[in-house]
Amino acid sequence: MPALVNSNPPPPLLSWSEHPVTTESLDWAPLVIIDLAKFEQPGGKQELANELKDAVKLWGFWTVINTGISQEQLNRQLDIGYTFFKQPLAEKKKVACNFSEGNYFGYREPYRLVGKSDVKENMEMLNLPKYTPNYESYPRHDLIQAYKNEIQPFHRLVWDNVIRKLFILFAIILELPEDYFVQRHDYDKPSEDHLRYMIYHPRPAEDDAKIGGQWSAGHTDFGSMTLLFSQPVAALQIRTPNNEWKWVKHIPGGITCNAADTLSFLTKGYIKSTVHRVMRPPPDQANLERLGLFYFVRPGDDVPMVPAPSPVLIREGYLSEDEAKLASEGQNSDAVKGFEYVRARVKNVHTRNTRHVHDGRGMKEVFRLKNLEVPDFYV
Ligand SMILES: O=C(O)CCC(=O)C(=O)O
Numbered sequence: 001m002p003a004l005v006n007s008n009p010p011p012p013l014l015s016w017s018e019h020p021v022t023t024e025s026l027d028w029a030p031l032v033i034i035d036l037a038k039f040e041q042p043g044g045k046q047e048l049a050n051e052l053k054d055a056v057k058l059w060g061f062w063t064v065i066n067t068g069i070s071q072e073q074l075n076r077q078l079d080i081g082y083t084f085f086k087q088p089l090a091e092k093k094k095v096a097c098n099f100s101e102g103n104y105f106g107y108r109e110p111y112r113l114v115g116k117s118d119v120k121e122n123m124e125m126l127n128l129p130k131y132t133p134n135y136e137s138y139p140r141h142d143l144i145q146a147y148k149n150e151i152q153p154f155h156r157l158v159w160d161n162v163i164r165k166l167f168i169l170f171a172i173i174l175e176l177p178e179d180y181f182v183q184r185h186d187y188d189k190p191s192e193d194h195l196r197y198m199i200y201h202p203r204p205a206e207d208d209a210k211i212g213g214q215w216s217a218g219h220t221d222f223g224s225m226t227l228l229f230s231q232p233v234a235a236l237q238i239r240t241p242n243n244e245w246k247w248v249k250h251i252p253g254g255i256t257c258n259a260a261d262t263l264s265f266l267t268k269g270y271i272k273s274t275v276h277r278v279m280r281p282p283p284d285q286a287n288l289e290r291l292g293l294f295y296f297v298r299p300g301d302d303v304p305m306v307p308a309p310s311p312v313l314i315r316e317g318y319l320s321e322d323e324a325k326l327a328s329e330g331q332n333s334d335a336v337k338g339f340e341y342v343r344a345r346v347k348n349v350h351t352r353n354t355r356h357v358h359d360g361r362g363m364k365e366v367f368r369l370k371n372l373e374v375p376d377f378y379v
């Protein structure tokens with residue numbers, strides 16, 4: 001008899017079809033495009049680091065192309081995500097985010113009301129931890145388990161092909177050893193990193209009008225970096241250095257990237273964590289489901305949250321010699337570690353009362369945890 005293998009075929013996938021791009025001419029953000037095909041070429045890393053420098057300092061957002069991730073691989077992930085969201089709620093809730101513990105892994109259900117309105121959130125998401133021994137016993141939905149053979153390599157591919165390279169470019173920009181950020185975000189070490197499927201469901205115009213057309217309030221991301229696989233439904237806006245809101249344009253095959261709060265405080269504000277929000281799409285796209293694929297990079301669980309001892313930060317006045325010395329000697333046994341920060345931050349944001357946000361006043365506070373002070377926007 002042949003060896004017994006799992007003979008149940010995985011459930012069939014629904015097929016997600018890409019929407020057409022908007023024909024509206026919107027006020028697009030002028031994001032720099034980083035061509036990762038140059039990365040391995042002689043002098044390529046230095047060239048890309050030069051191109052990326054202003055983007056990380058001023059804009060906090062940029063787009064990468066030629067990532068080595070194929071359209072077919074991307075489409076399969078979108079099909080898996082779409083199929084997941086079309087399952088019954090009871091199935092999706094089997095593995096859910098636990099915000100009381102600041103745990104973002106699992107399914108987030110759109111049950112909350114937006115601000116003071118009677119309008120419900122319109123977005124669902126599923127956050128998948130890394131496929132490393134640390135998360136082997138972490139519960140996963142049956143559908144996700146059934147497609148493990150595809151999700152597992154994809155999850156790591158995103159890190160290897162894109163995240164690793166961007167961290168090397170940051171290190172070059174800051175004149176640090178090339179592996180400085182890579183080591184602190186190692187795929188094989190525990191961290192709160194996750195691959196995310198996310199879907200926004202269109203709302204009636206009357207409902208959107210009640211909440212100022214805002215699908216997601218202005219915020220910065222908590223971790224180190226976020227990757228958003230570019231998709232055609234325009235909705236994401238960033239707040240520019242001049243405090244204007246500009247739309248992020250679809251770059252087919254590209255990945256929009258943004259630096260997040262951790263990289264900003266590890267570099268004393270040199271790397272910018274830019275405020276962004278999600279709005280009701282333009283009229284020709286306002287009735288479409290918006291499916292997205294993301295990778296949220298978090299600092300390693302055990303990484304002390306102390307500034308990088310970068311000569312650039314010292315030269316440009318972001319960091320004193322004393323702070324740099326302390327950081328490089330690792331004399332910060334009391335410093336908050338990555339896991340503690342991320343969990344506390346997720347818990348804080350998701351369990352607080354944000355009912356005043358949509359009354360037009362917005363909010364900027366400071367999140368404090370031991371040695372850390374992080375600006376906290378909700379606008
Ligand atoms: O949907 C998007 O384009 C952005 C979502 C976002 O900013 C987030 O989930 O942090």
Ligand SMILES: [Fe+2]
Nearest residue numbers: 219220221276
């Ligand atoms: Fe975000």
